[in-house]
Amino acid sequence: MACDIRYEEIGEFAAGELPAERARELEQHLRSCANCQRRLDAVRAVDTGLARLPRLLPSPGGLHRARRSLSEVLRRTQEPELMRLDEVAEFLRISLDELEEVVAELPAFEVAGQLRVRRAKLLEWVEARERSYRRSSAQSEVARAFADTIESH
């Protein structure tokens, strides 16, 4: 066998992937070809190195960051999309009796005689109330300032 063996074929031989007959030919050739034997040694050294290469670990800070963002996403994805009124009250940090006062304004719907609220709609409702509260606070502020001005005159 002339020594025109491809490096890849020596790799296939080392990995035991050559057909039996070709593997036998190559084995015989290796006994007389120092060049191919050196290549085989190098492939085996690479394979040993790959097996021994230690696993790298993320830094404690990086791992902490990943876990923290994950737990936030997990918390959100695991929350039910449809909420009962007691869950709405709990979400708003008020009692069920207090919820009664605003229940007519809630973006709720009825199913089998029960009220349900979609979480996304509830969040929109909260945001609308925030905007409305900011507007009315600003108006009260202006009214107070106006009254103060009138009084001082």
Next chain:
Amino acid sequence: MPSLADDDLVQMYREGDVDAFDALFDRYHVAIYNFARTMLGHSDGAEDVLQEVFLAVARAARAYDARGRFRAWLFRLARNHCLNRLQSDRLRRRVIAESGLDLADAPSGEPSPAEQVDRDERLALLRQLIGELPERQREALALYAFEEMSYQEIADVLGIPLNTVRTLIHRARAALAQRFE
């Protein structure tokens, strides 16, 4: 939950069990980090990819078609995130080069001090040489050597024919061996 199969854990997570997701994270985060580290060549990007991949899993778990191929699906996600990042790194380097600015804040290929675990010089050299392989050889070799995936599983992850996987891996091993002679 060490004895549970990946698909069982995904199913439990879909039903609301957050601990099942944590178990998947514990099972695979080192592997994904190492794959990303090999693909990107720097630790900062690999940590970002680790985070992005598991966030993507949390969001896409419902779309996962459970057929015992979670690992291939997970590594496919990781590969996509790495390729996106490599592409933006390349773009960034080109913009910096064209603008004539220096590369002082570009990520370096040097391992961080925390990663100086390859005390054996030959292992350190091997890791460096893997980083210099062409991208396609590098990803195939990482899955073969570090994850001990079968050629078929690697073909599933990379979306290429099995024979191409075999060729990429043997070329990568031969290229490394040539430098190791």
